[in-house]
Amino acid sequence: MPVKKRKLPDAGDHEHRCKLSSLTRPHIRPVRPMGGAKPFSSKRCLAWFHEYAGPDKVVGPEAMEKFCEDIRVEPENIIMLVLAWHLEAANMGFFTKDEWLRGMTLLQCDCTERLQSKLEDLHRELNDAAAFRNIYRYAFDFSRDKNQRSLDMDTAKSMLALLLGRTWPLFPVFHQFLEQSKYKGLNKDQWYNVLEFSRTIKPDLSNYDEDGAWPVLLDEFVEWRKSRSAS
Missing domain, CATH: 1.10.238.200 (Cullin, PONY binding domain)
Known part of the structure; x- marks a missing residue:
């Protein structure tokens, strides 16, 4: 996912995010039970977000590089685009708190290890014709x-x-x-x-x-x- 270092849009971009969300509802696969693991925690998910969020309370381009390093995925890997689609991220290079919490909750990921365990599922969605079409269309407005x-x-x-x-x-x-x-x-x-x-x-x-x-x-x-x- 090519990273562009743009300014984070202000509240006036809310209309665009709503439009984007309404047109590209992510296709969420059923969550696989994790035997013996702790249930998903919103509190833990929020703390995970704050590990990367800066003063603007957003995961920006530099923090995104660290995030990619932690989950062991290159920033240019198509998996990052699939993840952004699931989070319904409105701007390339940025994840807002609302996007992070909404998307990671749907994915049931509240830490690095849980997201890593989902990477194969995210990759398989590229082989689903309907999901791929939605990801492809999402990429236009996203980028x-x-x-x-x-x-x-x-x-x-x-x-x-x-x-x-x-x-x-x-x-x-x-x-x-x-x-x-x-x-x-x-x-x-x-x-x-x-x-x-x-x-x-x-x-x-x-x-x-x-x-x-x-x-x-x-x-x-x-x-x-x-x-x-x-x-």
Whole structure:
């Protein structure tokens, strides 16, 4: 999960968080009983949060690095995006107290060890088509600058590499197309359609319908790809 060191939004960002939450309800798997272990404790969970929260009472970028080190997950690992989705975090690089308590309560994690025991479950959610679609869609609002309607191209390429780089055969070619294209960013419609394109269009593009309702961006990608193959 690429970390951007942004200022923590003020209370005026509450409307955005509510909208984000209403559109991306996390898919929570049943909690596995931990034989002989103490039950989940909200008090312990809050104390865990304060181990990382600074004066602003938020886990910011520097504390996030320490958090990742403690749970033994690289900050750029896609698991951090899945975790942020579960917490319904509104801003990349930050976990607020409310987000932490809500998400960790649902995950029943009140300490480092319990979260580590959940990492495999979080990773498996990437193989669930419905959950992955929600995570992918969540990533757009999560990673964009909140004063912009689109996702800047550098961030878009990084997030696409994180989400589709290992599973979409055409991703390296699509990445090259974005590198040389006129586009400075991706809007939400383009972002959503890239996922559908990656899931439904064959690597040889043989089933691509030029008269379909794809964004112009993808029409141009197909034309560019075919022209390169022909030459």
